Amino acid sequence: MKTCERLRISGPEWSETLKKKQRVFAEIKRVARGFAVRYLSRRTKIVIKRLLRWDSQNPTPRAAASELFLRVDHLRKLVDYEKQTPPSTIASFDPRRLKIVWIIPDFVPGNGGHMTIFRIASYLEQFGHEVAFLIQNPSRHLTGREALKTINEQFQPFNGRVELLGAKLPRLKGDALIATDRFTCYPVRAMAGFRRKFYFVQDYETQFYPMGSEALLAENTYSMGFDCLCAGDWLADMMRKRYGLWAMTWPLAYDPAVYYHTSQNVARSENRISFYARFVTPRRAVELGMMALDILSARNLPFHVDFFGWDLRRLTVGYSHTNHGIVPSRNLGELYRRAAVGVVFSTTNHSLVNREMMACGLPVVDFDLESVRRVFPAGTMRLVKPEPWHIADGLQELLENAEQRETLRRAGFAHIKNLSWESSARLVENALIERVGQTDEAV
Secondary structure, eight states, X not given: OOHHHHHTOOGGGTTTOHHHHHHHHHHHHHHHHHXXXXXXXXXXXXXXXXXHHHHHHXXXXXXXXHHHHHHHHHHHHHHOOOOOOOOSOOOOOOTTSOEEXXXXXXXXXXXXXXXXXXXXXXXXXXXXXXXXXXXXXXXSOSSHHXXXXXXXXXXXXXXXXXXXXXXXXXXXXXXXXXXXXTTTHXXXXXXXXXXXXXXXEOSOGGGGSOTTHHHHHHHHGGGSOOEEEEESHHHHHHHHHTTOOOEEEEOOOOOTTTSOOOOSSOOOOSSEEEEEOOTTSGGGOHHHHHHHHHHHHHTTOOXXXXXXXXXXXXXXXSSEEEEOOSOOHHHHHHHHHHOSEEEOOOSSSOOHHHHHHHHTTOOEEEEOOHHHHTTSOTTSSEEEOSSHHHHHHHHHHHHTOHHHHHHHHHHHHHHHTTOOHHHHHHHHHHHHHHHHTTOOSOO
């Protein structure tokens, strides 16, 4: 379909009325939601970029009103829910078969946070509990059946119920209602009929935004009083000490069928760097790593970079590199097993990538920050200051010192070798049973 037909844009009408402006932006959002960026034609990308650039450079009163309207409407859909009245009666509590409902944002294949949610939920189902999902503000799935198919084909096996969550909240009853990000906390707060409400905390989401409406809405979720199921000690400490919440910790693990270390039939490079270059996620601080690589190149150090995590096919740099784009997990293990050094930066909670690299025997470079030090024991990673020159020094030190790489490899593997998703799921299960069992009425 032609670009103009898909966007339904008539050039002269672009800013003629507020209503038409809103329709144009709605169509742009629909296209962006319906297709991964890498699948859009070059012409479509150019048209969208020009339209957005034109609008930002020509802030007419109508254009400004349209943009403000869209921002307000977007946030209203995520946080504005009518509060339900708790039921007068509640079902009996059976710790062997909890009734658990998760509220999640919509998703596409490759979403790491969703993969973790689906792993834990799949194990809870295997443990005998009744598990269901509600998808808030669905933008990629038209039905719960379609979403269930995506979960089973692209994430984890799951047999439970999946439904779409609209503006009118359903009347449900159960044991545990679990929020999974800043915006799903709002429908969780509004819904009644559950013994206990939880927040499955994978990151400190206030730091996802510059200070403003979205940061404040994220910060507000930590005052809602939910029990926190935290991915790591740094987050659990914060929930307890800063916000006074009940919190437990479970560790991010890895899939040993994909991420493993072997010396058989794999020639590990002496100068190959695996770099998690998902620059569209600001907390990965990819720009600092890119500057460090330029510094290494200027020092005439021989190395090759395997970029992964995002498509960088048009990248122009002065050193040898390969753009792998978004790599399926089954292929990431091979990438890690061939590299000399892995680079993944964590400015909030740590990434899954750290431990997956360690499981493949790959020494890891990350930032020397409290959020990292609190989770990883000393000596398990090469920690560097978040500045390009120090990052470059750390990389050069590892590339030139095979003995230090081996020391980090051993320490990293010792740190992760006893971790498993099943064990993490058991910790979550025990926390749910403990907290739900302390409540005799719906909230």
